[in-house]
Amino acid sequence: AEKQKLEDGSELINKDQFIFATSGEFKPFSYINDDLTMSGFDIEVGEAIAKEMGLEPVQKRIKFKGIVEGVKTGRADAAVASHTINPQRSKHVSFSTPYYYSGPKIFTRPDSKIRTVEDLKGKEVAVAKGSTYADTASKYTDKIKTYDSDITALKALSSGRHDAVITDFVTGKTAEKEGFEIKGQQLINRSEQAVVLPQDNPQLLKRVNESLEQLRENGTLTQISIKYFGEDITKKPE
Amino acid sequence: MDTKEMIKIKQLNKSFGDLHVLKNIDMTVYESDVVCLIGSSGSGKSTLLRCLNFLERKDNGNIIIEGNEVNPRTDDLNKIREKVGMVFQNFNLFPHKTVLENIIEAPIMVKGVDKEKAIIKAKQLLKKVGLEDKSDVYPSKLSGGQKQRVAIARALAMEPDIMLFDEPTSALDPELVGEVLTTMKDLAEEGMTMVVVTHEMGFAREVADWIVYMHDGKIIERGTPEQFFNHPKEERTREFLTATMLK
Amino acid sequence: MDTKEMIKIKQLNKSFGDLHVLKNIDMTVYESDVVCLIGSSGSGKSTLLRCLNFLERKDNGNIIIEGNEVNPRTDDLNKIREKVGMVFQNFNLFPHKTVLENIIEAPIMVKGVDKEKAIIKAKQLLKKVGLEDKSDVYPSKLSGGQKQRVAIARALAMEPDIMLFDEPTSALDPELVGEVLTTMKDLAEEGMTMVVVTHEMGFAREVADWIVYMHDGKIIERGTPEQFFNHPKEERTREFLTATMLK
Amino acid sequence: MPSFSHFFHILMDTKGVFFKAMLLTLELTVVSILIGIVIGLVFALLKISNIKILELISDIYVYLVRGTPLIVQIFILYFGISGIFLLPDFWAASLALALHNGAYISEILRGAIQSVDKGQFEAGRSLGMTKTLTLRRIILPQAFRRALPPLGNQFIISLKDSSLAAFISMNELFNVATTLGSNNFDEMTYLLIVAVYYLLLVALMTFVVNRTEQKLTVSDR
Amino acid sequence: MPSFSHFFHILMDTKGVFFKAMLLTLELTVVSILIGIVIGLVFALLKISNIKILELISDIYVYLVRGTPLIVQIFILYFGISGIFLLPDFWAASLALALHNGAYISEILRGAIQSVDKGQFEAGRSLGMTKTLTLRRIILPQAFRRALPPLGNQFIISLKDSSLAAFISMNELFNVATTLGSNNFDEMTYLLIVAVYYLLLVALMTFVVNRTEQKLTVSDR
Numbered sequence A: 001a002e003k004q005k006l007e008d009g010s011e012l013i014n015k016d017q018f019i020f021a022t023s024g025e026f027k028p029f030s031y032i033n034d035d036l037t038m039s040g041f042d043i044e045v046g047e048a049i050a051k052e053m054g055l056e057p058v059q060k061r062i063k064f065k066g067i068v069e070g071v072k073t074g075r076a077d078a079a080v081a082s083h084t085i086n087p088q089r090s091k092h093v094s095f096s097t098p099y100y101y102s103g104p105k106i107f108t109r110p111d112s113k114i115r116t117v118e119d120l121k122g123k124e125v126a127v128a129k130g131s132t133y134a135d136t137a138s139k140y141t142d143k144i145k146t147y148d149s150d151i152t153a154l155k156a157l158s159s160g161r162h163d164a165v166i167t168d169f170v171t172g173k174t175a176e177k178e179g180f181e182i183k184g185q186q187l188i189n190r191s192e193q194a195v196v197l198p199q200d201n202p203q204l205l206k207r208v209n210e211s212l213e214q215l216r217e218n219g220t221l222t223q224i225s226i227k228y229f230g231e232d233i234t235k236k237p238e
Numbered sequence B, C: 001m002d003t004k005e006m007i008k009i010k011q012l013n014k015s016f017g018d019l020h021v022l023k024n025i026d027m028t029v030y031e032s033d034v035v036c037l038i039g040s041s042g043s044g045k046s047t048l049l050r051c052l053n054f055l056e057r058k059d060n061g062n063i064i065i066e067g068n069e070v071n072p073r074t075d076d077l078n079k080i081r082e083k084v085g086m087v088f089q090n091f092n093l094f095p096h097k098t099v100l101e102n103i104i105e106a107p108i109m110v111k112g113v114d115k116e117k118a119i120i121k122a123k124q125l126l127k128k129v130g131l132e133d134k135s136d137v138y139p140s141k142l143s144g145g146q147k148q149r150v151a152i153a154r155a156l157a158m159e160p161d162i163m164l165f166d167e168p169t170s171a172l173d174p175e176l177v178g179e180v181l182t183t184m185k186d187l188a189e190e191g192m193t194m195v196v197v198t199h200e201m202g203f204a205r206e207v208a209d210w211i212v213y214m215h216d217g218k219i220i221e222r223g224t225p226e227q228f229f230n231h232p233k234e235e236r237t238r239e240f241l242t243a244t245m246l247k
Numbered sequence D, E: 001m002p003s004f005s006h007f008f009h010i011l012m013d014t015k016g017v018f019f020k021a022m023l024l025t026l027e028l029t030v031v032s033i034l035i036g037i038v039i040g041l042v043f044a045l046l047k048i049s050n051i052k053i054l055e056l057i058s059d060i061y062v063y064l065v066r067g068t069p070l071i072v073q074i075f076i077l078y079f080g081i082s083g084i085f086l087l088p089d090f091w092a093a094s095l096a097l098a099l100h101n102g103a104y105i106s107e108i109l110r111g112a113i114q115s116v117d118k119g120q121f122e123a124g125r126s127l128g129m130t131k132t133l134t135l136r137r138i139i140l141p142q143a144f145r146r147a148l149p150p151l152g153n154q155f156i157i158s159l160k161d162s163s164l165a166a167f168i169s170m171n172e173l174f175n176v177a178t179t180l181g182s183n184n185f186d187e188m189t190y191l192l193i194v195a196v197y198y199l200l201l202v203a204l205m206t207f208v209v210n211r212t213e214q215k216l217t218v219s220d221r
Ligand SMILES: Nc1ncnc2c1ncn2[C@@H]1O[C@H](COP(=O)(O)OP(=O)(O)OP(=O)(O)O)[C@@H](O)[C@H]1O
Pocket: B016, B019, B021, B039, B040, B041, B042, B043, B044, B045, B046, B047, B048
């Protein structure tokens, strides 16, 4: 697929636009509104980056597991979709600097005996397809079930299926608040989330990183984080 | 007469929607009688036969089988049907069963006869209808005449007291009619009570004890073959006979 | 004779697989001739007609239409078909078009006649076959005889020099045969060159200039109706005639 | 199971979004059927061309489509097409569905063409019409008419199949339902709502198809 | 597009895991068809029961299933069934597919039952057999025989439909393919591989179905 080349060597699908992909099924990071547009933390970050680069932000909804493929094949210029940086993905796409810090957490039903990763041995763990949590889970058990979205996995857990779900702690916490019968257990580790870009577009990567730096410094990222989570998750935890 | 009344029908009526098909039918059939029902197409012959076997439900009137009035709502019709065998124009053999299986099906499943006894009986019946060599054959391999003889054997296997035949030879090629009529004649000679709807005037004249002529849902005339064919009383009957003989 | 040779066939052969259907056929049809092809079922009459119209491809031999030998491989068969009209046993009217549309379709689409002229011509033809009032009707609303007359009009609309008829009346109820034969007779009287496969011996006797009798893929006998019907030379022909007349 | 009042409340609340999504579902269906008819016609003609290699091509196409699940086809085509040239999403999804429909439609049309009496073809040829002209003017109009009922049926199937376009990010009914469902942590209610939309659409289409069929039968010539 | 050698390499590498997935696909298909036949038979009998309310129930069931996309049904049933009693995943998925198949099978069976000559029923009754006995011994054996070809066809459809169980976490062929594909950032290769598996399965099934049909025709009585 042919993209339009800009003066600085970066390439965009449409030279005035920054088309960024998100799933829309990862509340509160991304979710859809009544007019089928999306809102959420990821969306506002994506829009802020676009504006910082002087481009018109255009959101694009792709199922989570199709996003990397979509960025690779040029259906979007980038993805601002809570992708965790990991070496596997790095072979196929480029990552920006992290724009927030989170971590996979174990979720179970309230009455579960599972507390820590050690307890997962031989248990059935559900995760979202295309997420890094499958890798995480596979370190502790070989019974892994995959769904298209984290929420569906949590819903299955809540309705009595599987033994645990590994997902982002913020997402899990939100579901818990929404009345799912689940409970957060161990925070497995910390992870860094970043913007995903195609590998053959180093100039664009550079511009995105510059913009993120700018947004970090002028407090925009912090401001967006507070708005959605009441805390700042964009600072690297000590 | 002192013979037993096998079937007695009183003031039987039957309609399909607006169509009044049977109108105040009265009829008695005594033991060992052979009654031939004749009449033009649509006159109600099949419907009458089917009412006797309760495949059709009467509107009103009485049907008394071997002295017991039958009430279709409360009586066990299947028990009564065991007494009354029926042979259809289209044979209605079970195509997924062999000749033997066709015959033993009902005795085993309905009467609870045990399988060996049923088979012995079936083989006797097959011999009687001249088909002892066909017991393991499927119906599709039989000629029409053979099929109808199997159907007769199948009905006889339930040891009925009465046999009803609805145009048993109408679906047959002319050269196959004879073998079926012969079987029926044998049956009549053994004393079976029979009601036969037929267009075979030769058979009616030779075998029937009584001829009943129906027209437009009513019984117009009845009599011995001699009376009926040679001295018909009604104008309608004469017309019918002329038309039939001309063919 | 000095008349024009409209069709000349030399040593024509045609097989379907192993079945040799036409065997060394020789035949000449002169201008304004009416030739009736007769013969029992399967003798190859239809196949011969279809070869003349190139709906079937010959194996070998020559077909010469109006003096020009036709080579199906190189010649434009559609051009030749314009000269040779064909009427089928089953009419083959186009059911999705009205009678008028059936007739003007080919003149407009093939010959490029403009629509108004085609309509005027079509109406004349409909009048000729006695169906001027049916022009806006769909074929399904016509009787068999009317359908066949429309089919004739449709073929005539291409202004052919030769007309082929393959049992044009076999699919008709007996009472409708007459109207089609009359139309054909009129056509013959106007001097149309015609080859007609038919079982209507009356028509053949009255209208044909020549009768050709085929049997088993060969032409067995040919002659004027007088010769053919009254003094057949061949044993086969006599047998055929006896059998046909008996029916 | 959600309570009825909850269900009804959300049904009313979301009618705007779902209406938009329904339009997209309909667009996808109509476009994919229309393109599918073109594709189907081409492959039906290949199949009856009497040219071995073309018949083979048609056979292989039909075999591949009938031999694999639609969801696999949609994914392959969506990513496969993207690899070659970048169609807008809507067109990529429509094309994927159309290629699927095309195989079934080609079978429908082939059947319809072959059901037209051979005599029709011969009548055309005997009037000097070329093969193509006869096909176009005589055979196809009759074939299409016969194909209408099964095409209508295929339309309804396709309406339901378009739900799988959800997985290639079309905001059609099913996608909107699952997304809203997961946004609101209430999948069941939204699924039931979307089921109602599909039932209505299918009932409507069935009605239209039956009416068309009836009309055709009445005016049948 | 992946190169052929890459494709082949991965095809070989993954044959173990795909073979396991294929078994699950087959299990899902077979179980859902078997349960579907039971469900279908029940609703076919309701439909021919001559009891208005039972007929209506059957009609509604068929209407609901035919009026909504399978993926919607799967989601609703998967989570809906869970709300009532908690079936193991495999059985929940099978039951969802079976309820879908059941509607189509009930239509197949109803058609087959009604195609058996009425005289067969009357012959049974005239021999003193009860309605149930006649149905069981005389009508159904003949109906099943006639239903075999369309049932075979439904089996093949169901084989492909089972791919949608991927979305409720069954590790059948399609789910394994997309999961491996997204893990390895190489969806296309895995999709093409899984397409090959489906083609093989469908070809195999088609062969078996045709053979069975042939056998039945030969030994037809
Ligand atoms: N199930 C039915 N529903 C409606 N009308 C029926 C039904 N069965 C028979 N009839 C009508 O009842 C009338 C009598 O039918 P019946 O079959 O008893 O005549 P039949 O004397 O046996 O004639 P045939 O010699 O043609 O067998 C006919 O007009 C027939 O159309």
